[in-house]
Amino acid sequence: MLVLRHLHHRRRQKKSSHNFLDNIIYVIAFAGPVMTIPQIYDVWVAKQLSVNPITWGSYCVIAVVWLCYGLAHKVKPIIFSNTLGIITTGLVFLGATIYR
Numbered sequence: 767m768l769v770l771r772h773l774h775h776r777r778r779q780k781k782s783s784h785n786f787l788d789n790i791i792y793v794i795a796f797a798g799p800v801m802t803i804p805q806i807y808d809v810w811v812a813k814q815l816s817v818n819p820i821t822w823g824s825y826c827v828i829a830v831v832w833l834c835y836g837l838a839h840k841v842k843p844i845i846f847s848n849t850l851g852i853i854t855t856g857l858v859f860l861g862a863t864i865y866r
Contacts, residue, residue, distance in 0.1 A: 795847035802854035809861035819862035825855040 805822075808814040829851040836844030 791843045795843045799850035799854045805858045817862045822859040826859050
């Protein structure tokens with residue numbers, strides 16, 4: 767007996783090129799927020815206030831919106847990256863606000 771399925775009922779096979787992207791995206795999602803560590807050091811340890819709190823506050827708000835999007839659509843790399851982003855940008859924003 768031949769069974770026909772609608773496209774929305776059929777499981778799609780992942781392409782091998784997608785497997786590479788699926789794996790590397792977690793490295794990228796981690797690397798982005800890690801790049802903020804020098805700014806955190808400058809604000810909290812060296813007390814250099816060369817950062818604008820409005821800019822970093824905006825980055826934090828944008829990361830919150832992206833996190834909400836990731837949670838709504840259950841996209842793990844977006845959730846992972848923006849959770850780290852909120853922490854790192856929040857630390858820069860908080861330090862820049864306190865030490866101004």
